[in-house]
Amino acid sequence: MSIINALIIVMLRILPQVTTGIPFRQIMPNGNPDGSFLSFLICGKLFSIIASFSSPEQIGTKPAIEFWLLPLAAAVAVVYKATKLKTITPANFIKEAFFLFGSIVVFIFVAVLVLFFVNRLILS
């Protein structure tokens, strides 16, 4: 499986399924015969993906949509570390970016807990 194919699967299959609950097969019913990027192109799915950029996704109002913050936090961590590290080696970069991503997520989780308890205090 090519890197591009893997990225497309992560971006377009897993995230929408987690957040909307709609199986990917309902979005692209014919599937991808041999899983290669070439068949992906031949089946015309690339064109349907490009066309899907002209209409919004079904996100819904489930609490799970909050998980959309995770890719954004990861992007912030990766770009920040890419500009700040003096030398970039794969192991060092992944470690640093992972720790920054983790601290952002922990901070958000703590903020959520504080807001939750403040909300409960106000309501009680």
Added chain:
Amino acid sequence: MAHNTGENHLPFLLFTGLLAWIIPGAGHYLIGEKRRAAIIFATITITFCIGIYIGSIGVINPVGAKPWYVAQIMNTPLVAILGKMTAEASYTVYGWPNEIGQIYTSIAGLLNLLCIVNAVYVGYLKKIGTTDE
């Protein structure tokens, strides 16, 4: 030791900044930071694409959402083409997809602004180092 002035390097630094704006990561590539360039290009492009995938290209709205548009155009000047398209035709966008799409595309733009500044700064430091040696 050579005497350094800012104006000696100004055209190069301006070109670096401009290139970094036109193609995310290209500024770092120009100054020889190829790994950084690849990481920045991939991350900013994917973040921007996720944004317009969730909310549609309608999230780029130069008429009704100018502050967001200013941040979005920091991705690349090519965003102006999408802005022109959305200004001329009506693309349906509303609710959560609109907000998430705007946040993703705008954050990608602001991250690219950080990278532009960083590329110019690192380029300047490298120029000074090269001249001093």
